[in-house]
Amino acid sequence: MAVIAAPDKTPAATAQRRGRRTPPPLLLNLAALLAGVAVWAAVAAGHLADIPGPAAVASRAGELLADGTLAEDALASLRRVFLGFALGTLAAVPVGFLMGWYPLARGLLEPYVQFFRTIPPLALIPLAIVLMGIGETPKVFVIFLAAFLSSVLAAFQGVVGVDRTLIDAARVLGARDRVVFLKVVIPAATPFLLVGMRIGLGAAWGTVVAAELIAADAGLGYEMVHAQTYYDLPTIFVGLITIGVIGLVMDRLLLLAERRLTAWQERR
Template identity: 85%
Template sequence: MIVLMGIGETPKIFVIFLAAFMSCVVAAFQGVTGVDRTLIDAARVLGASDRTVFLKVVIPASTPFILVGMRIGLGAAWATVVAAEMIGAQKGLGFEMVHAQTYYDIPTIFVGLISIGVIGLVMDRLLLVAERRLTAWQERR
């Protein structure tokens, strides 16, 4: 990406975007194509337009898939952010860990590892709470 976009933040942001985007797109596609045809037909029989079917049937039915894709994308993006910081950044947890590695500062490395894990867990749990609220209608196993 540096060759295509130059040096700076733009290639890093683009790589992070790519890491999250594909999992979100695949999950959304699976959700939309997996909508029960009976629901769409029932909406059509009741006189719903294409827009109404999309907004009131397809999006709510595919929301669980979209949110799972977002959780997967969030994990991929977070890992990519840390990796990008380790390779070519002047600040961030990844940079601090690489800097601590140079001086064999093991406590700083462990604090960085734990911080990365805790921040990732908190972001995942926040998205899980949003998922439970947005899909409260869905049966739980």
């Protein structure tokens, strides 16, 4: 008599079967995008809200691209975000690591970090403009602060969250503090830092748009507030979509870097 094997119900087999039934992420992203555009077109066509439809926004985007306005504004905002974000991250890494590794540094620096963390960077824009003028410096400064506060806490949490067993094992094997920090602590804290960078990137884009709304002569935020004066909704939508697309691309690049730098980490 033939023996019928029982179906494999182990977690690994179940996950494998579920994985085969799940559509590719890119296909899901495309489906979500098409669904969103369809809902947007239906809302605009049905006059459920006073917003322009996808066709009107696409036409306006073509006009702004043709005369170079959209590219100029996007590059201006991107330059500010990149500079402030890079400076904020570069400053946050050593400060966060020092706070997490040395109790003395934590006691001296943490009150200031927590104090400024409770103050929204947008609230500092008027002060920055008064002290630094209306040039590029105040805009880059508030972006720097937004990125710094997000990344420094992530770096700090990454260091204090390192498994103590790994540190003790390295020291038992004869590793000194410098080697433990470089070979154990930094790799273990990298995933936390990269997540903080992604959060800081979103904060940087939100901050630069607010700064451009107040004082700027170029940028996506400037173009949107200028369009508001003439009730030019298609231009406002073009600015919003451009910010979202650029921010999404930058986030995906950080996500790609995270996957490469943390390839050793177990994933679900």
